[in-house]
Amino acid sequence: xxxxxxxxxxxxxxxxxxxxxxxxxxxxxxxxxxxxxxxxxxxxxxxxxxxxxx
Amino acid sequence: xxxxxxxxxxxxxxxxxxxxxxxxxxxxxxxxxxxxxxxxxxxxxxxxxxxxxxxxxxxxxxxxxxxxxxxxxxxxxxxxxxxxxxxxxxxxxxxxxxxxxxxxxxxxxxxxxxxxxxxxxxxxxxxxxxxxxxxxxxxxxxxxxxxxxxxxxxxxxxxxxxxxxxxxxxxxxxxxxxxxxxxxxxxxxxxxxxxxxxxxxxxxxxxxxxxxxxxxxxxxxxxxxx
Amino acid sequence: xxxxxxxxxxxxxxxxxxxxxxxxxxxxxxxxxxxxxxxxxxxxxxxxxxxxxxxxxxxxxxxxxxxxxxxxxxxxxxxxxxxxxxxxxxxxxxxxxxxxxxxxxxxxxxxxxxxxxxxxxxxxxxxxxxxxxxxxxxxxxxxxxxxxxxxxxxxxxxxxxxxxxxxxxxxxxxxxxxxxxxxxxxxxxxxxxxxxxxxxxxxxxxxxxxxxxxxxxxxxxxxxxxxxxxxxxxxxxxx
Numbered sequence: 001x002x003x004x005x006x007x008x009x010x011x012x013x014x015x016x017x018x019x020x021x022x023x024x025x026x027x028x029x030x031x032x033x034x035x036x037x038x039x040x041x042x043x044x045x046x047x048x049x050x051x052x053x054x
Numbered sequence: 055x056x057x058x059x060x061x062x063x064x065x066x067x068x069x070x071x072x073x074x075x076x077x078x079x080x081x082x083x084x085x086x087x088x089x090x091x092x093x094x095x096x097x098x099x100x101x102x103x104x105x106x107x108x109x110x111x112x113x114x115x116x117x118x119x120x121x122x123x124x125x126x127x128x129x130x131x132x133x134x135x136x137x138x139x140x141x142x143x144x145x146x147x148x149x150x151x152x153x154x155x156x157x158x159x160x161x162x163x164x165x166x167x168x169x170x171x172x173x174x175x176x177x178x179x180x181x182x183x184x185x186x187x188x189x190x191x192x193x194x195x196x197x198x199x200x201x202x203x204x205x206x207x208x209x210x211x212x213x214x215x216x217x218x219x220x221x222x223x224x225x226x227x228x229x230x231x232x233x234x235x236x237x238x239x240x241x242x243x244x245x246x247x248x249x250x251x252x253x254x255x256x257x258x259x260x261x262x263x264x265x266x267x268x269x270x271x272x273x274x275x276x277x278x279x280x
Numbered sequence: 281x282x283x284x285x286x287x288x289x290x291x292x293x294x295x296x297x298x299x300x301x302x303x304x305x306x307x308x309x310x311x312x313x314x315x316x317x318x319x320x321x322x323x324x325x326x327x328x329x330x331x332x333x334x335x336x337x338x339x340x341x342x343x344x345x346x347x348x349x350x351x352x353x354x355x356x357x358x359x360x361x362x363x364x365x366x367x368x369x370x371x372x373x374x375x376x377x378x379x380x381x382x383x384x385x386x387x388x389x390x391x392x393x394x395x396x397x398x399x400x401x402x403x404x405x406x407x408x409x410x411x412x413x414x415x416x417x418x419x420x421x422x423x424x425x426x427x428x429x430x431x432x433x434x435x436x437x438x439x440x441x442x443x444x445x446x447x448x449x450x451x452x453x454x455x456x457x458x459x460x461x462x463x464x465x466x467x468x469x470x471x472x473x474x475x476x477x478x479x480x481x482x483x484x485x486x487x488x489x490x491x492x493x494x495x496x497x498x499x500x501x502x503x504x505x506x507x508x509x510x511x512x513x514x515x516x517x518x519x
Contacts, residue, residue, distance in 0.1 A: 004317075004318070007328040007329070007331070008327045008328035008329070009327070009328075010327060010328050013329055013332065013389045013390065013392060013393050014328060014329060014331050014332055014389075017332045017335060017336070017385070017389040017390065018317075018332075018335060020382070020385055020386070021339070021386060024378055025378065025382075025491065028374065028375065028378050029491070029495050029498070032495050032498045032502060033498050035502050036498045036499065036501045036502035036505070039502055039505035039506050039509060040501065040505050042505075042509060043508050043509055043512070046509065047512075050512075203441075206437075206438075206441055210421065210434050210437060210438060211421075211424065213425075213430070214424045214425060217424065220420055220421065220424045223413075223416065223417050223420050224420070224438060227410050227413035227414050227417060227442075228441070228442070228444075230406070230410050234406070262444055266441060266444065270440070270441050273358070273437050274434060277433050280430075
């Protein structure tokens, strides 16, 4: 297990490459999904208001 | 033998060249910028002749590129704002021809003077004697691409208020190959290696820019005129 | 083709694809990460640092693939005035920019132990950097215009002009013969890297591809709804 984390001496490089990639990709996915949901809700709210106003 | 088409082309060409060298035109300004900016490098880097000689070709190329970019900013703007671009669009030449004429005018009126003064700046920068010929040749082959590519950026941002920075952001990445091959040619010649490969690639970039530039500029102008 | 010009139709299609894409992404990501980090042998020359390749290479592939998607969408947008095509370019750009940035970052993290330097100005790295700048310009031009439709078409023209950069990336390796390794997977005469490394690489590439599909569809829905909102707001002001 320690060997695994040690990465033959390249631990800093390997793990920061994987770490940075994970953070960036997760952040992009989560922010996209979140923004997509909030805009959809705003569209629906606007529509509902229109309907009520006639 | 002068067809109306080439007459219109020539009319735009001559008018733009005249404008560039009239009072407050971009021609003199770009030239002054070119000279001042190159000397700034000497102040920034220090006066050691060897250091200056090493970076001379790169500095001259980069500053020529920036001078070209700055002078392209308003390539279409004045004609767009006073409405004469609408008239030009309806001319038999079409917007592609108009763009080609204006690009050629820019190169002749603004860029060629930069090339002509480059040897003087080479002297300031202590450029090695064997570098002058190839510097001029590389500028001659490469700078048309700068006018052509820059024209696309100018056309895309013509209707954008304060589009200058945006234009630089769009255009500068596309300038990189020209810069690399241009400076590469000079460096190769000074390292006593053949510079023909770099010159050929530089020419190829210019040809690609020639194939794309006028059409993409016309498409962007059409968009702005809608 | 024009059936999907209808946003509602597109949303239905997206909702049908999304669960599958998420499933493919999850499975290939787990399998790919296992193979990349544990299941594959260290390289006989590069040791364990070769494991960076399993994210670096897929990220670089996706950086180019996403630009192709953007360019293709831009082409459709200009030629057929397809309303969703412009939005497709806008939706793809941030994903492509992220992949490009990751390709550069992981590449430099791989380069440090292998070549002794984080950054080397060789052909391929330079053109990937240029690709990153092209993404930045593409995203900036969308914000430069007040009129969304004009912004979309201007961005499409820019994307198509930038396509001239893609072959430069692919062939720059041959132009500047420097430290960077020549392409070793896609080349004449078949790949030169071992199967034990090829499998994790392709599975990770699949995971990245599926990730692109998922996030792209989410962003498409986002852009469609945003366009809807701005249309509705305009109707409110002028209507």
